[in-house]
Amino acid sequence: MKIKQYRTQFIQELSPFYDAYEAESFFYLILENKHRLRQIDLALNHELTFSESDFVVWDSILEKLKKEVPIQYLLGKTHFYGLEFDVNENVLIPRPETEELVEWIINENLNTAKSRKLKILDIGTGSGCIAISLAKNLPNADVHAIDVSKKALETAKWNALSNKVNVTFMYKDILELEALKCDFDIIVSNPPYVRNLEKAEIKKNVLDYEPHLALFVDDNDALIFYKKIALLAKKNLAENGQLYFEINQYLSKEMTDLLEEMNFKNIDLRKDIYDNDRMIKGTL
Numbered sequence: 140m141k142i143k144q145y146r147t148q149f150i151q152e153l154s155p156f157y158d159a160y161e162a163e164s165f166f167y168l169i170l171e172n173k174h175r176l177r178q179i180d181l182a183l184n185h186e187l188t189f190s191e192s193d194f195v196v197w198d199s200i201l202e203k204l205k206k207e208v209p210i211q212y213l214l215g216k217t218h219f220y221g222l223e224f225d226v227n228e229n230v231l232i233p234r235p236e237t238e239e240l241v242e243w244i245i246n247e248n249l250n251t252a253k254s255r256k257l258k259i260l261d262i263g264t265g266s267g268c269i270a271i272s273l274a275k276n277l278p279n280a281d282v283h284a285i286d287v288s289k290k291a292l293e294t295a296k297w298n299a300l301s302n303k304v305n306v307t308f309m310y311k312d313i314l315e316l317e318a319l320k321c322d323f324d325i326i327v328s329n330p331p332y333v334r335n336l337e338k339a340e341i342k343k344n345v346l347d348y349e350p351h352l353a354l355f356v357d358d359n360d361a362l363i364f365y366k367k368i369a370l371l372a373k374k375n376l377a378e379n380g381q382l383y384f385e386i387n388q389y390l391s392k393e394m395t396d397l398l399e400e401m402n403f404k405n406i407d408l409r410k411d412i413y414d415n416d417r418m419i420k421g422t423l
Contacts, residue, residue, distance in 0.1 A: 142187045156205055165210050172214045207344040220272040224298045229290035230266040231353045236411040237329055240385050240418050241272045252277040262313055262328040262368055265353055267295030269327055274304035283307045314367055319375040326372045329385035330364035331356050369401050376423040383420050391416035
């Protein structure tokens with residue numbers, strides 16, 4: 140069968156689960172990942188075909204997509220802030236909203252980074268997407284990253300290596316730390332923040348396949364990570380140091396109040412591309 144014909148069949152079979160645009164985007168992501176072919180290549184050569192072994196691979200991926208396994212896990216790759224990252228079931232798939240957080244940090248600190256070395260800590264690094272993107276884009280940054288999952292750290296270390304940046308990774312449970320070993324100019328975190336009561340809003344592909352350790356918090360203590368990290372930041376941020384968080388859109392007031400009560404200055408709450416309260420910053 141020609142690739143062009145299979146494309147039509149592929150999109151039709153996914154139509155009960157995804158809209159046509161998303162199904163088509165999956166097709167071209169797989170085409171490039173597995174065959175190094177782009178949409179333009181198929182447009183220019185309608186006679187391209189798959190081998191029998193190719194069809195076995197494609198049909199296997201198709202069946203998993205019908206079960207709503209994330210395409211990023213099936214390909215083992217995703218892109219974030221212009222870089223390629225390995226992803227698997229041990230790490231969250233990086234989101235566009237987190238790219239906005241990274242861009243905010245870079246834009247606010249690029250000039251400073253050109254004149255002196257910034258010491259940065261990413262708490263709950265997962266795939267390493269925040270730490271690695273900052274290390275790649277802030278000159279001479281001394282970047283450290285913490286996670287409670289050894290398997291996530293293995294993935295993050297590989298991503299740092301493949302993106303040619305130096306990041307110091309540490310296996311730590313942030314809730315058990317009383318203090319950090321040194322002071323930082325910037326502390327950033329995208330910790331677990333989805334309450335169990337919000338599970339009904341979570342899509343099946345996230346709920347069934349992404350690591351719950353990195354997603355959910357108890358309804359009765361939804362800010363547990365934010366409180367702990369803010370306390371550590373009070374002890375281990377340098378003078379005028381900055382604390383950045385990605386936050387639960389429904390808890391923006393509680394987060395603002397928390398930082399105010401802990402005497403952070405210049406608190407700045409920002410919305411994401413979907414107009415949800417998503418990022419907050421405080422200065423010590």
